[in-house]
Amino acid sequence: MQDQNISSPTLRRLPTYLNYLKSLPKDHPENISSAVIASALGLGEVQVRKDLACVCNKGKPKIGYIIKDLINCLEEFLGYNSTTNAVIVGAGKLGKALLDYVGFENYGLNIVAAFDKNPALQGKTETGKNIYILDKFEEVCKRLNIKIGIITVPAENAQEACDLMVKNGIVAIWNFAPVHLKVPDGVIIQHENIAASLALLSKRLPERINA
Amino acid sequence: MQDQNISSPTLRRLPTYLNYLKSLPKDHPENISSAVIASALGLGEVQVRKDLACVCNKGKPKIGYIIKDLINCLEEFLGYNSTTNAVIVGAGKLGKALLDYVGFENYGLNIVAAFDKNPALQGKTETGKNIYILDKFEEVCKRLNIKIGIITVPAENAQEACDLMVKNGIVAIWNFAPVHLKVPDGVIIQHENIAASLALLSKRLPERINA
DNA sequence: TAGATTGTTAATCGATTAACAATC
DNA sequence: TAGATTGTTAATCGATTAACAATC
Numbered sequence: 001m002q003d004q005n006i007s008s009p010t011l012r013r014l015p016t017y018l019n020y021l022k023s024l025p026k027d028h029p030e031n032i033s034s035a036v037i038a039s040a041l042g043l044g045e046v047q048v049r050k051d052l053a054c055v056c057n058k059g060k061p062k063i064g065y066i067i068k069d070l071i072n073c074l075e076e077f078l079g080y081n082s083t084t085n086a087v088i089v090g091a092g093k094l095g096k097a098l099l100d101y102v103g104f105e106n107y108g109l110n111i112v113a114a115f116d117k118n119p120a121l122q123g124k125t126e127t128g129k130n131i132y133i134l135d136k137f138e139e140v141c142k143r144l145n146i147k148i149g150i151i152t153v154p155a156e157n158a159q160e161a162c163d164l165m166v167k168n169g170i171v172a173i174w175n176f177a178p179v180h181l182k183v184p185d186g187v188i189i190q191h192e193n194i195a196a197s198l199a200l201l202s203k204r205l206p207e208r209i210n211a
Numbered sequence: 212m213q214d215q216n217i218s219s220p221t222l223r224r225l226p227t228y229l230n231y232l233k234s235l236p237k238d239h240p241e242n243i244s245s246a247v248i249a250s251a252l253g254l255g256e257v258q259v260r261k262d263l264a265c266v267c268n269k270g271k272p273k274i275g276y277i278i279k280d281l282i283n284c285l286e287e288f289l290g291y292n293s294t295t296n297a298v299i300v301g302a303g304k305l306g307k308a309l310l311d312y313v314g315f316e317n318y319g320l321n322i323v324a325a326f327d328k329n330p331a332l333q334g335k336t337e338t339g340k341n342i343y344i345l346d347k348f349e350e351v352c353k354r355l356n357i358k359i360g361i362i363t364v365p366a367e368n369a370q371e372a373c374d375l376m377v378k379n380g381i382v383a384i385w386n387f388a389p390v391h392l393k394v395p396d397g398v399i400i401q402h403e404n405i406a407a408s409l410a411l412l413s414k415r416l417p418e419r420i421n422a
Numbered sequence: 423t424a425g426a427t428t429g430t431t432a433a434t435c436g437a438t439t440a441a442c443a444a445t446c
Numbered sequence: 447t448a449g450a451t452t453g454t455t456a457a458t459c460g461a462t463t464a465a466c467a468a469t470c
Contacts, residue, residue, distance in 0.1 A: 009437070011414055015406035019389045023366065033451065041391045046439065049453065061445045061452040078410050097308045107409050148412070155234065172416050174408070178230045180252045190412035194403075195226035197385070198318050199289050201359070201401035203222055205383050220461070244427065257463065260429065272428040272469045 010051045016041060017051070018074040021067055033064035079108040086174075087146050089161040090153035091116035091131045094176060098150060100127045112144060117157075134164075141168040150174045151181075221262045227252060228262070229285040232278055244275035290319040297385075298357050300372040301364035302327035302342045305387060309361060311338045323355060328368075345375075352379040361385045362392075 020041055021032075034052070038045040052065065056073040059065040075081050083105070088095050091114040098104075099114045113130040115137050116122075122133055132140065140146070149165040151158055151173060158177035165173055166187055175181055176192045183189055231251055232243075245263070249256040263276065267284040270276040286292050294316070299306045302325040309315075310325045324341040326348050327333075333344055343351065351357070360376040362369055362384060369388035376384055377398055386392055387403045394400055 006414070007437070008411060011410050012404065012407040015389070015404065015410050016391065019366070019406075020391065023390065035451080042393075044439065045451095046453095047437090049451095050438090053453070059452055062450050063446075064451065079413055084413065093308060093312070097304060101304070104409075107406055108413070109409060147416070155230070172412055174412055178226070179234065180227065180231065182253075188412070188415045190408055190415075192405075192408055193223065193226065195230075195318055196223040197401055197403055198315075198320060199222050199226050200219060201383055201385055201399070202290055202295065202319070203217070204399045204401075205358070218461070246427080255463065256427095257429095258461095260427095261462090264429070270428055273426050274470075275427065 006054045010054055013043070013047075013051055014055065014074060014078060017048075018071065018078065018080075021071050021074070024067065028067070030067055031064045032067050032070075034059065036064075080106060081108065083108050083110045084148055085144055085146055086111050086148035086150055087137075087141065087170075088114035088150045088152055089116075089134070089137070089165065090114070090151060090157075090177075091118075091121045092152060092154075095150075095152035096125060096131075098152065099129050099131075100125050102127070109148070111150070112146070113140060115140075137164060138168050141170065146170060148172045148174070150176070152176045155179045217265045221265055224254070224258075224262055225266065225285055225289060228259070229282065229289065229291075232282050232285070235278065239278070241278055242275045243278050243281075245270065247275075291317060292319065294319050294321045295359055296355055296357055297322050297359035297361055298348075298352065298381075299325035299361045299363055300327075300345070300348070300376065301325070301362060301368075301388075302329075302332045303363060303365075306361075306363035307336060307342075309363065310340050310342075311336050313338070320359070322361070323357070324351060326351075348375060349379050352381065357381060359383045359385070361387070363387045366390045 017037065020037065034045045034048040038048045049059070052059070052070065055077045056065070056070055086109055088099055088111060091099070095114050099111055104111060111129070113132055115132050115134045117134050119133050121131050123131055125131065147170055149170040149172070151161050153161050155177045158175065158179045159181055162173060162175070162181045162183060166183055171186065172188050172190070173181065173183070174190050174192060178193070178195055181189055228248065231248065245256045245259040249259045260270070263270070263281065266288045267276070267281055297320055299310055299322060302310070306325050310322055315322060322340070324343055326343050326345045328345050330344050332342050334342055336342065358381060360381040362372050364372050366388045369386065369390045370392055373384060373386070373392045373394060377394055382397065383399050383401070384392065384394070385401050385403060389404070389406055392400055
């Protein structure tokens, strides 16, 4: 267990387990079996056991897993207990929405500020976060030792934003622009592809439904 | 070709090809090879050919593919040329952001309105879209024959919203709430899992980076 | 024709599922 | 002990990659 190389499908399911376990009523018995988790989430029970084995203490035959322990180790593993700073480049609608979204704190992500080329966007958001002009990017990143960047600029400016991030020591980029970004080895990109999700949704429709 | 059962990974890549092809400069030759596409997007060239073969006319040896044709058939296949109506349940920040996001029109999705339990949210958004009280849900869905629903309510209300959608004939649900939804056979769910993306991003980091 | 580039067939790789022995 | 539930080993399934014949 604690295998360094957990597969992407497993990694994607871990937050789902955590959400489910946290949603259980308080009067639920303190233990739970893989079969119950599996059926609630529409997964296979062996899959649940294998996924949990990557991250958590062993379950016990006949008893299953202690819910409290599972929650703890999932949160620990996913880094929800500690906080990582991040910055946004692109303070349009999406950028601002992410900047002001308080839910990220539960996921261990603290977005400290956003940056935009457009000086008119400078100022503070509803929740008091700063929007700076892009010129300040280097200074803020260096000062706060930022390692995670979020790109919410239009597609045509995304590579440019990405290069700026890489130049300033950012090693993980969450890209909301619909383009493939080129980065040097060692920098990782997570592409948030809303068009792809939509494609998946509408193509899996029983028949095409057009208005 | 035109295989009815295109795999999810392929389906997810199709919008990427389309974006890339559309981003090519106007003075680009009218044809392009799978090798060029592959290297631009960081994919294998056989993969590109196989993906395109699912959807498009054949390429020609020595010449490759005609860009204009590829764009046309990808748009056609992905349904970007026709429009499907959808509704949102949950008019909080995320719901409103999606409702006002004009980019969906390029993807063939027309969000006609949002609904919320809270009567105080009734009215029109910046872009003139309607937010109705949830009581109006049935009437609007029936009248416009809505088949796609988007859920942006808090986790604890998501199943309820989902049930309401199913009851009113919605057959495809795009779920932004972090819960697994139970639906009858024939209804499809596309789960937009932001926590999962974040998990993937931070776990793939070379070392854990905490501030 | 010769060469580039395609589509296809076979091999590999990785994830899921099934079977089952271990154990509380 | 008997039974429930686990972790593990082997089998299956599906996607990617490699090899290669087809063809403009």
